[in-house]
Amino acid sequence: MTVNPDQRIAVVTGSSSGIGYATSLMLARNGFYTYASVRNSNKSASLQSTADAEKLSLKLIQLDVTDDKSVNDAIEKIVSEKGRIDVLVNNAGYGLFGAFEDLSLDDIKAQFETNFFGVIRVTQHVIPVMRTQPNGRSGSSIIVNVASINGRIAFPILSAYSATKFAIEGLSESIAYELDPFGIKVILIEPGPIRSNFMKGSLLPSRALDSKSPYSELAHKFYDKTNSQHDDAIPPEEVAKIILKAVSIEKPEFRYVVGNYAASLLETRNNMPYSEFQKMIMQNIMQ
Numbered sequence: 649m650t651v652n653p654d655q656r657i658a659v660v661t662g663s664s665s666g667i668g669y670a671t672s673l674m675l676a677r678n679g680f681y682t683y684a685s686v687r688n689s690n691k692s693a694s695l696q697s698t699a700d701a702e703k704l705s706l707k708l709i710q711l712d713v714t715d716d717k718s719v720n721d722a723i724e725k726i727v728s729e730k731g732r733i734d735v736l737v738n739n740a741g742y743g744l745f746g747a748f749e750d751l752s753l754d755d756i757k758a759q760f761e762t763n764f765f766g767v768i769r770v771t772q773h774v775i776p777v778m779r780t781q782p783n784g785r786s787g788s789s790i791i792v793n794v795a796s797i798n799g800r801i802a803f804p805i806l807s808a809y810s811a812t813k814f815a816i817e818g819l820s821e822s823i824a825y826e827l828d829p830f831g832i833k834v835i836l837i838e839p840g841p842i843r844s845n846f847m848k849g850s851l852l853p854s855r856a857l858d859s860k861s862p863y864s865e866l867a868h869k870f871y872d873k874t875n876s877q878h879d880d881a882i883p884p885e886e887v888a889k890i891i892l893k894a895v896s897i898e899k900p901e902f903r904y905v906v907g908n909y910a911a912s913l914l915e916t917r918n919n920m921p922y923s924e925f926q927k928m929i930m931q932n933i934m935q
């Protein structure tokens with residue numbers, strides 16, 4: 649076992665692209681020994697070559713958040729190599745578009761399996777490690793859950809996705825109390841639109857855009873609008889910077905809203921009657 653007591657050990661899920669990719673690099677470039685986990689090892693070449701070129705303390709590891717064995721093997725490997733985990737970034741996830749009536753129960757279960765139970769699976773493996781390890785140089789350990797502005801404000805056509813992110817909010821609020829006495833912090837990252845592979849990786853069941861669907865016009869308009877919003881969105885490095893800051897300071901906030909869009913939408917929602925807000929959102933989508 650190689651242990652450098654001065655180096656904090658981080659694990660990031662979903663590091664093949666977007667926020668996970670940027671966060672793994674950001675942490676490694678700033679002194680964390682980073683396990684950048686990917687579900688498909690074929691997608692690790694770019695991250696590996698950047699890490700090699702910059703001589704970063706970054707190691708690629710296979711981890712599919714929906715697979716018990718994969719999660720177990722990955723966490724066991726990290727603990728056997730480094731003896732501890734100081735930072736867990738639960739980032740892996742994807743979007744599921746479609747009006748609720750057009751989604752099958754299987755579509756929704758699969759969405760929860762990755763976005764919500766994936767977080768649960770990894771976190772339940774990591775908590776006992778964090779809880780029983782001696783405090784590191786920088787004090788306590790931290791679990792960073794990448795939720796979304798969609799976990800605070802729900803839009804049409806994203807019911808299942810929003811439900812997973814609202815669920816992460818509730819889970820995080822609750823376990824933060826339980827883990828605090830053990831020196832383990834739990835925080836939430838709530839990005840607005842980020843320019844990543846998110847739209848490409850999102851699922852859009854064919855029923856959802858079928859002209860026979862009573863929701864077809866709404867689904868088309870919302871999907872197109874979301875797509876163009878993501879083209880113009882801020883880069884994933886903006887999220888990575890916030891995560892780096894949160895895991896580097898002694899007293900991080902519990903919630904970090906990322907991006908002006910998300911911040912101003914929340915402010916608008918909080919400062920107007922909810923019925924007016926709903927009207928405004930619907931008008932904005934349909935115009």
Ligand SMILES: NC(=O)c1ccc[n+]([C@@H]2O[C@H](COP(=O)([O-])OP(=O)(O)OC[C@H]3O[C@@H](n4cnc5c(N)ncnc54)[C@H](OP(=O)(O)O)[C@@H]3O)[C@@H](O)[C@H]2O)c1
Pocket residue numbers: 661662663664665666667668686687688691711712713714739740741742743762766794795796797838839840841842843844845846847849878884
């Ligand atoms: N982009 C946004 O606008 C936005 C806004 C708010 C929140 N978020 C959240 O941010 C997180 C990262 O998304 P992103 O924007 O960076 O999108 P992305 O570029 O598509 O990255 C998603 C990552 O999750 C991985 N992943 C998906 N299913 C997985 C599984 N079963 N096991 C392990 N990894 C899995 C993907 O791996 P593969 O390459 O193998 O598919 C990919 O590495 C997600 O939780 C998303 O909900 C995104």
